[in-house]
Structures are given as C-alpha cells and as structure tokens.
Amino acid sequence: MTNLELKKLFESQFDVVGIIHTKKYLDEAKKMGKDVPHVDYPTIVTVGLSYPFRTIKHTKTHLAPSFYTFGSDYHSVLKKRIEVVMSNLPYSYQLGVDNHPHNERLAAVLSGVGYFGKNQLIINKDLGTYMFLGIVFIDVKLDQEFILEVTDDCGTCRKCIDACPPSALYEGGFDINKCMSHFNQTKRVLTDQEIDLNYSLFGCDICQMVCPKNINVKTNIHPEFELSGKEMVSIVDLFTDSEKVFKEKYNDMSYLWKGKTILMRNALTILNKQKNSQYNDLIEKSILKHQMPWYQETATKILGNLKKNKI
Ligand code: SF4
Numbered sequence: 102m103t104n105l106e107l108k109k110l111f112e113s114q115f116d117v118v119g120i121i122h123t124k125k126y127l128d129e130a131k132k133m134g135k136d137v138p139h140v141d142y143p144t145i146v147t148v149g150l151s152y153p154f155r156t157i158k159h160t161k162t163h164l165a166p167s168f169y170t171f172g173s174d175y176h177s178v179l180k181k182r183i184e185v186v187m188s189n190l191p192y193s194y195q196l197g198v199d200n201h202p203h204n205e206r207l208a209a210v211l212s213g214v215g216y217f218g219k220n221q222l223i224i225n226k227d228l229g230t231y232m233f234l235g236i237v238f239i240d241v242k243l244d245q246e247f248i249l250e251v252t253d254d255c256g257t258c259r260k261c262i263d264a265c266p267p268s269a270l271y272e273g274g275f276d277i278n279k280c281m282s283h284f285n286q287t288k289r290v291l292t293d294q295e296i297d298l299n300y301s302l303f304g305c306d307i308c309q310m311v312c313p314k315n316i317n318v319k320t321n322i323h324p325e326f327e328l329s330g331k332e333m334v335s336i337v338d339l340f341t342d343s344e345k346v347f348k349e350k351y352n353d354m355s356y357l358w359k360g361k362t363i364l365m366r367n368a369l370t371i372l373n374k375q376k377n378s379q380y381n382d383l384i385e386k387s388i389l390k391h392q393m394p395w396y397q398e399t400a401t402k403i404l405g406n407l408k409k410n411k412i
Pocket residue numbers: 220264265266267268269270279280281282283305306307308309
C-alpha cells in the first residue's frame with residue numbers, strides 16, 4: 102500500500118484528510134509546552150467530517166442543545182468511519198476523537214486541515230468550522246506527507262470576540278472558565294451571571310454562527326447526521342425519567358455524555374429566561390431526589406425566581 106492509497110482510503114470516508122510524520126507533531130507539541138503522550142507509531146492522519154448548520158428554537162415544552170449534537174453522536178460516527186478504513190489495512194493503529202490526551206487541533210494545523218481561529222476552532226477553507234476532527238496514529242512508515250495548503254487566517258476580524266456573551270475570547274487567547282460551552286458541561290453551581298447568560302441545553306454556538314468563514318461553506322449532510330427526532334429534549338422527560346430510561350430514550354445523542362442532571366440544571370436556566378413556572382412542582386421534587394449539591398443549589402435559586410414570577 103502506497104501513502105497515496107492510504108490517503109485515498111481515508112478520503113473515501115472523510116471530507117478532509119491530512120497526513121504527517123508523528124515526530125513533527127510530537128516535536129511541535131514539546132516546543133509549545135503541550136503535554137501529550139509519546140506515540141511510537143510513525144504516522145498521524147487527521148480527518149475532518151462536516152456537519153450542517155441547523156437551528157431549532159426552544160419551546161415551552163422542549164429544549165434544544167447546540168446543533169453539533171444533532172444526529173448520531175459524532176464520537177461513534179468518526180470512530181466507526183476510521184475503523185472501516187483501518188479494517189482494510191494490516192497496520193496497528195490508535196485513534197482519538199475529541200476526548201483523549203492528544204491535541205487534535207495541533208495535528209489539524211500541522212497537516213493543513215485548517216488554521217486555528219480566534220474562536221479557538223479549526224477553520225477549513227471549504228467547511229469553515231462546521232467539521233468534527235479525529236486523529237489516527239498508524240504503524241506505517243511515511244515516504245511522503247500530505248499537507249493541505251492553508252492560505253487564510255482571521256486577519257483583523259474580531260466578530261467572535263465581540264459576540265461572545267461572557268467575554269471568554271480575546272485577541273490571542275481564551276478563558277475557558279468563562280466559556281458557556283465549558284461551564285454548561287461542568288458539574289458545578291452556576292453563578293447568577295452564568296444563569297442569566299446560559300441560553301442552551303448543552304454547548305454554545307455563538308462564535309461559530311457569527312464567523313464570516315462559515316458563510317457559503319459546503320454543506321455535506323452525512324447520513325449519520327440526519328435529524329433523528331431526538332434533538333429536542335422534553336422537559337417532562339428530563340425531570341421525571343430515571344437516568345437509565347432517559348439514556349435509552351435519547352440513545353446515541355452526544356449531549357448525553359455528562360449525564361442527565363447537568364441537562365436538568367441547564368434546562369432550569371432556560372425556564373428562568375422563559376419565566377416558565379409550569380414545571381415548578383417537578384423541579385421541587387428533583388431537588389429532593391438529586392442529592393448533588395451543585396444541582397440542588399442552582400435549582401433552589403432558580404426555583405425561587407420562578408416562584409416569584411408565578412401569578
Ligand atoms: S462557545 Fe460561546 S461562550 Fe464559548 S467562546 Fe464561543 S461564543 Fe464564547
């Protein structure tokens with residue numbers, strides 16, 4: 102198998118493919134002071150799979166997460182596609198999609214899959230930021246690297262910085278602790294300001310939606326990312342189903358990865374915005390049932406607000 106054939110096999114499953122020597126990635130990570138584990142496999146393939154931009158609005162009965170969660174869980178989608186490619190090859194490999202100790206954004210930049218935008222996302226010339234990334238270390242020697250050409254950058258644009266509600270982005274950096282997408286996926290008490298800011302059941306799309314690099318991008322809707330009907334989450338299900346029943350009902354949705362209670366807490370911030378007090382009895386019961394101080398404290402605070410709003 103030539104390196105070119107290897108690339109073509111990956112291209113049969115992915116929209117963007119870059120291939121470099123693992124050494125280049127490890128050396129660069131070291132130079133940048135990034136702590137990544139050593140890998141002996143000499144080749145690293147970075148893949149990108151596009152997903153479409155779609156929005157769904159909350160209603161008084163159902164709430165929507167960030168649109169990157171629509172369709173099947175991208176972790177398993179990318180993993181399966183990588184496994185399809187590797188099942189045709191006699192090489193050992195190690196793959197990573199999102200939750201792993203490697204730095205896939207660094208690999209993506211080094212292989213030309215995109216450039217690192219001020220919104221902290223990889224921006225590809227054809228797909229913008231609407232792509233999931235994965236990496237594969239392969240035990241095969243590389244005669245030739247396949248680095249895509251990147252000629253673009255953010256330039257003087259700062260739309261994402263100006264649009265970020267908690268001011269998590271700034272020129273040359275990012276404060277992850279302020280980021281909504283980070284705090285609404287973290288099991289902790291939310292501050293009053295975070296309760297007011299949070300608008301999503303899970304994640305945040307603002308710095309992607311305002312980005313001019315996402316205008317007129319190619320939209321490939323891969324079959325796995327067709328809407329599954331589980332994008333909108335029922336508020337009654339959230340507050341009445343057991344964790345097990347809820348996970349069975351909303352099976353294969355990536356917003357499930359931190360469990361149901363974190364979605365309940367985020368849902369409360371949206372009910373607070375909607376001044377929607379029709380679920381107060383369910384919230385009250387949930388505070389007694391879910392013995393997690395970070396949930397109970399936030400829920401008690403919001404229930405107090407909702408009770409004040411009730412006519
Ligand atoms: S995801 Fe939202 S909160 Fe986080 S940096 Fe982007 S706009 Fe700001």
